[in-house]
Amino acid sequence: MDLLRFATAGSVDDGKSTLIGRLLLDSKAIFEDQLEAVEATSSAKGYDYTDLALLTDGLRSEREQGITIDVAYRYFATPTRKFIIADTPGHVQYTRNMVTGASTADLGLVLVDARHGLTEQSRRHAVILSLLRVPHLVLAVNKMDLVDYDQAVFEKIQQEFTAFATKLTIPDLTIIPISALKGDNVVTRSEPMSWYEGPSLIHHLEHVHVASDRDLVDARLPVQFVVRPKSDDFHDYRGYAGMVAGGVLKPGDDVLVLPSGFTSRISAIDLFDQELTEAYPPMSVTVRLEDNLDVSRGDMICRPQNAPTPSQDIDAMICWMTNAPLRPRQKLAIKHTTRSGRAMVKDIQYRLDVNTLHRDLETKELGLNEIGRVQLRTTVPLLCDPYATNKTTGSFILIDEATGVTVGAGMINSTT
Amino acid sequence: MPTHADYRLSQLDELEAESIHIFREVAAEFEKPVLMFSGGKDSICMMRLAEKAFYPAKIPFPVLQVDTGFDFPEVLSCRDSWVSRLGVRMIIASVDEALENGVIVDDGKMSRNRMQIGTLLHALEEGAFTAAFGGGRRDEEKARAKERVYSHRDEFGQWDPKMQRPELWSLYNGKIREGEHMRIFPLSNWTELDVWHYIAREGIEIPDIYLSHQREVIERDGMLLSNGDHLTLRAGETPSVRTVRFRTVGDMTLTGCVESDANTTADIIDEIAVARVTERGATRGDDRFSEAAMEDRKKEGYF
Numbered sequence: 001m002d003l004l005r006f007a008t009a010g011s012v013d014d015g016k017s018t019l020i021g022r023l024l025l026d027s028k029a030i031f032e033d034q035l036e037a038v039e040a041t042s043s044a045k046g047y048d049y050t051d052l053a054l055l056t057d058g059l060r061s062e063r064e065q066g067i068t069i070d071v072a073y074r075y076f077a078t079p080t081r082k083f084i085i086a087d088t089p090g091h092v093q094y095t096r097n098m099v100t101g102a103s104t105a106d107l108g109l110v111l112v113d114a115r116h117g118l119t120e121q122s123r124r125h126a127v128i129l130s131l132l133r134v135p136h137l138v139l140a141v142n143k144m145d146l147v148d149y150d151q152a153v154f155e156k157i158q159q160e161f162t163a164f165a166t167k168l169t170i171p172d173l174t175i176i177p178i179s180a181l182k183g184d185n186v187v188t189r190s191e192p193m194s195w196y197e198g199p200s201l202i203h204h205l206e207h208v209h210v211a212s213d214r215d216l217v218d219a220r221l222p223v224q225f226v227v228r229p230k231s232d233d234f235h236d237y238r239g240y241a242g243m244v245a246g247g248v249l250k251p252g253d254d255v256l257v258l259p260s261g262f263t264s265r266i267s268a269i270d271l272f273d274q275e276l277t278e279a280y281p282p283m284s285v286t287v288r289l290e291d292n293l294d295v296s297r298g299d300m301i302c303r304p305q306n307a308p309t310p311s312q313d314i315d316a317m318i319c320w321m322t323n324a325p326l327r328p329r330q331k332l333a334i335k336h337t338t339r340s341g342r343a344m345v346k347d348i349q350y351r352l353d354v355n356t357l358h359r360d361l362e363t364k365e366l367g368l369n370e371i372g373r374v375q376l377r378t379t380v381p382l383l384c385d386p387y388a389t390n391k392t393t394g395s396f397i398l399i400d401e402a403t404g405v406t407v408g409a410g411m412i413n414s415t416t
Numbered sequence: 417m418p419t420h421a422d423y424r425l426s427q428l429d430e431l432e433a434e435s436i437h438i439f440r441e442v443a444a445e446f447e448k449p450v451l452m453f454s455g456g457k458d459s460i461c462m463m464r465l466a467e468k469a470f471y472p473a474k475i476p477f478p479v480l481q482v483d484t485g486f487d488f489p490e491v492l493s494c495r496d497s498w499v500s501r502l503g504v505r506m507i508i509a510s511v512d513e514a515l516e517n518g519v520i521v522d523d524g525k526m527s528r529n530r531m532q533i534g535t536l537l538h539a540l541e542e543g544a545f546t547a548a549f550g551g552g553r554r555d556e557e558k559a560r561a562k563e564r565v566y567s568h569r570d571e572f573g574q575w576d577p578k579m580q581r582p583e584l585w586s587l588y589n590g591k592i593r594e595g596e597h598m599r600i601f602p603l604s605n606w607t608e609l610d611v612w613h614y615i616a617r618e619g620i621e622i623p624d625i626y627l628s629h630q631r632e633v634i635e636r637d638g639m640l641l642s643n644g645d646h647l648t649l650r651a652g653e654t655p656s657v658r659t660v661r662f663r664t665v666g667d668m669t670l671t672g673c674v675e676s677d678a679n680t681t682a683d684i685i686d687e688i689a690v691a692r693v694t695e696r697g698a699t700r701g702d703d704r705f706s707e708a709a710m711e712d713r714k715k716e717g718y719f
Contacts, residue, residue, distance in 0.1 A: 001426060001427050002425065002426060002427055002430070003425075003427040003430045003431070004426050063689070070562045070580065071562065071582075072561040072562045073562075073604070073605070074553045074555075074561065075554070075555045075563055075605075075607045077607075077609070081427075082427040082607075082610075096582060099582075100582045100583065101583070101585050103584040103585045104584075104585060113541075121450045171508070180701075210424075211423065211424050214423070224440045224441060224444060225440040225441075225443060225444045227470060227471075227472070228473060229472045229473035231472070231473075231474075233472070234472040237472055237473075239466075241439075241440055241469070241470075243433060243436075243437045243586065248423070268472075270466040271468070272471050273471065273472075276510075276673050281424065281588075282424045282425070282430065282434070282437075283429075283433050284431050284432075284433040284436035284437045284440070284469070286471075297444050299485075306552055317548045321582055324520075333591065335587055335589065336587075338441075338444070339700055391585065392585065392586065395585045395587065396582070396587070397584060397589060399589055404568075404589070404591030404592060404593060405581055405589075406581040406582050406583075406584075406589045409582070409584045410632075415616055
């Protein structure tokens with residue numbers, strides 16, 4: 001059994017909460033006491049039906065205001081896969097939350113209401129998933145029951161979205177007509193929609209092929225922690241612990257350590273008390289080298305013929321996540337893999353309109369929930385790859401030095 | 417060993433790798449971390465992951481336990497066995513001592529569980545700990561579904577759900593100011609079933625009370641509570657011996673057990689796979705007072 005992480009996007013009106021409620025209910029991830037609480041609340045509010053959306057409303061402050069303020073994580077499993085849903089709200093601070101949810105997702109699920117077709121919001125969802133390089137996208141055309149399960153309605157939305165998607169980076173697109181309320185094509189195939197020959201939503205989630213989504217070519221191990229037991233049994237043990245960010249590491253491999261440039265060979269790869277024959281993403285391992293080098297946290301173990309170029313000049317797409325806008329000359333703390341330093345904004349090249357893909361070259365600042373292309377100068381060289389090649393070595397966060405709050409998320413285009 | 421032809425990890429291996437990454441990140445970036453150990457299955461799972469994260473070195477931070485004075489003896493002995501095997505330093509923060517020293521005040525209405533909050537916050541402050549690992553999982557309760565892996569607490573130990581930091585990729589922001597600390601939840605993405613599968617796979621020691629045994633219990637508010645000196649029987653309550661096990665471990669006055677014949681971790685997994693009530697709903701009096709009980713206690717600084 002493996003793990004699939006997916007992000008959902010859509011507003012309350014699209015029936016997203018109902019769909020998630022149904023996935024949880026049909027896969028038995030909802031327990032009786034949770035369902036009873038929701039039934040009680042629904043009847044207390046005078047609803048005619050049990051509002052499954054209440055299952056996913058987390059905090060009382062949100063329930064009082066009837067909104068969702070943050071990314072919520074949900075869990076369910078079928079006999080073949082465990083699923084983690086990053087459920088992002090459709091209201092305020094939308095982009096920030098969706099970027100957060102999409103950053104860890106293998107798949108993005110966008111909902112549209114069959115009656116209304118594609119909206120500005122559904123296009124925006126697709127753009128963000130594409131920017132974050134989420135490799136699989138599912139467009140669920142919901143509320144098909146309200147359009148009499150009409151094939152023509154579905155096909156019109158399908159054609160429109162497919163045409164729009166060609167402008168984006170979406171390697172794998174699947175479009176499914178569903179009714180979250182009635183359960184059509186969610187778990188079981190829909191009888192009224194016998195014209196639809198594709199998989200049900202859950203079948204697709206269970207079988208979508210994600211094995212080749214990770215970078216298994218470019219070996220990258222950001223050193224996170226140096227393990228030195230200093231005990232009698234392990235007197236000379238010196239291991240470099242970290243999560244493999246790319247490629248496949250094997251004992252006997254020649255390696256290059258950045259930024260020092262020293263070379264050595266892997267003598268062993270440890271996972272607790274076992275020695276492994278290989279390590280690949282996202283395994284957390286401890287690598288030992290044949291030579292005694294000075295390697296510390298923030299260094300990168302890679303291959304002599306395949307290494308990132310250390311650079312202090314970074315060109316990146318940045319999603320800004322706080323009220324005070326990002327401006328040129330601004331200084332921030334930056335965290336990239338296991339390296340921390342400071343960064344200064346050299347230039348804001350353009351602001352991207354996530355609804356139209358228009359590049360606004362006039363704006364010289366990025367406001368809350370805006371995304372733009374930015375040039376940074378960092379105090380320490382970043383050992384990075386383009387985000388398109390490797391999400392781990394291609395991403396960073398920006399932190400306000402005064403408050404300690406995470407204020408920006410960056411995806412590296414290139415080093416300059 | 418995670419070696420597959422298609423370079424995919426199993427869900428347990430992926431969760432383990434993520435948790436180990438979190439432990440190492442905290443150990444590298446925080447000056448004084450501490451692991452909050454209750455002796456329950458989640459904190460035992462955390463101990464195992466911490467052991468793996470730093471092996472063959474010892475766990476580079478102490479463990480902290482809040483002694484409510486009403487802890488199950490089986491839990492305390494399991495705790496001692498883990499602590500001595502791993503050679504890790506243990507700090508015990510006692511609710512009774514906190515009461516004696518006036519750190520917290522018993523107004524007669526507060527449960528032991530609530531008194532833990534003050535005791536815990538005091539111990540964290542006294543130890544000047546900057547990061548405290550907790551065994552909370554997002555699947556446990558609605559208020560926890562939005563919890564971050566790194567959960568920021570202000571100088572009063574409080575949690576502000578509206579001021580949470582966005583958490584992207586596997587990049588954790590450990591920046592705190594003087595007096596603040598971070599709660600760290602390495603099991604955020606685990607479910608109750610994942611924890612049990614992991615305990616079964618690793619073959620690690622858990623307190624006996626998780627397994628089926630004979631116990632004198634009384635029925636109260638739809639829960640089965642262990643009978644003993646810690647309980648005052650109410651009118652009409654008669655103790656009886658039943659075959660039970662515990663699904664969660666808290667203090668004896670509040671933690672209910674369920675009738676069960678599950679003798680092994682494999683039996684427990686079978687039982688949970690078909691369970692229709694959440695572990696907290698079934699057996700935790702402290703979460704049943706109101707729909708937002710957990711949210712309120714979290715804001716005050718509960719685990």
